[in-house]
Amino acid sequence: MxxxxxDALLTTGGLALAALLLVSGVLLxxxxxxxxxQVSTQLTAQQIFFPPKGDATASxxxxxxxxxxxxxxxxxGTQAAAFANHYIAVHLKESGGGLTYSxxxxxxxxxxxxxxxxxxxxxxxxxxxxRGLLLNAYxxxxxxxxxxxxxxxxxxxxxxxxxxxxxxxxxxRRVDPDVxxxxxxxxxxxxxxx
Numbered sequence: 320m321x322x323x324x325x326d327a328l329l330t331t332g333g334l335a336l337a338a339l340l341l342v343s344g345v346l347l348x349x350x351x352x353x354x355x356x357q358v359s360t361q362l363t364a365q366q367i368f369f370p371p372k373g374d375a376t377a378s379x380x381x382x383x384x385x386x387x388x389x390x391x392x393x394x395x396g397t398q399a400a401a402f403a404n405h406y407i408a409v410h411l412k413e414s415g416g417g418l419t420y421s422x423x424x425x426x427x428x429x430x431x432x433x434x435x436x437x438x439x440x441x442x443x444x445x446x447x448x449x450r451g452l453l454l455n456a457y458x459x460x461x462x463x464x465x466x467x468x469x470x471x472x473x474x475x476x477x478x479x480x481x482x483x484x485x486x487x488x489x490x491x492r493r494v495d496p497d498v499x500x501x502x503x504x505x506x507x508x509x510x511x512x513x
Contacts, residue, residue, distance in 0.1 A: 322498040323491065330487030337480035344473035347466045354463030358456050359394050367393040369402065380409045393453075396460020403453035411446040415439055420447045 369388040376382045376389065384405035393402055415423050420443040427433065427440045 320500050321496065322500050323494045323496050325500055326487060326491045326494055330484050330491060333480050333484035333487060337477045337484060340473045340477035340480060344470045344477060347470035347473060351463045351467040351470060354459055354466065358396055358399075358460045358463070362399060362453075362456055363392065363394050365393070367402065369393065369398075370406075378409060381405050396457040396463075399453040399460070400457035403450040403457070407446050407450045407453070411443055411450070414446075415443050418443075420444055 369385055369391050370376055372382075372386050372389045376385050384401045388398055388401065391398070393399060416439075418426070420440070423436065423440045423443050427436045430436055
């Protein structure tokens, strides 16, 4: 194979890879934007607000994580995780006496006439459901952030491949069209067999 042919194939392949990385970067950027908009839109529609600083946030399990958002509306994944893990979870633990929804439900089935226990089960179910939904919003926001990082890496990769391809085309003009790849190796082999 001629050296010029190999250089042309590799350079063209580099351009194709640059185009693929560019398209990937655009799609990943769109993914980041779409996820961010969806998370924000859905959380904003729920009209959840952080409590103001005070007795409700005085606990060391709550305050350090919630006070930075005091009085603000919950609109992003990071806020959703803080509210779910450091506000709802703490209050659920207190209201359920440290028992999970599953444990409370098991006790309530064993004591079907206990209305206080039934109320705790209902509260735990609603709280854990809301907590799970908020943590899903957080997970999707993280996926959006990962998509943005992947988009930046794709754009950088596309730029590097484009630069290398342009340098390849410049080198291609300097290569003698008659130079063969591994021509020296073939001559040595012929000399040995003659």
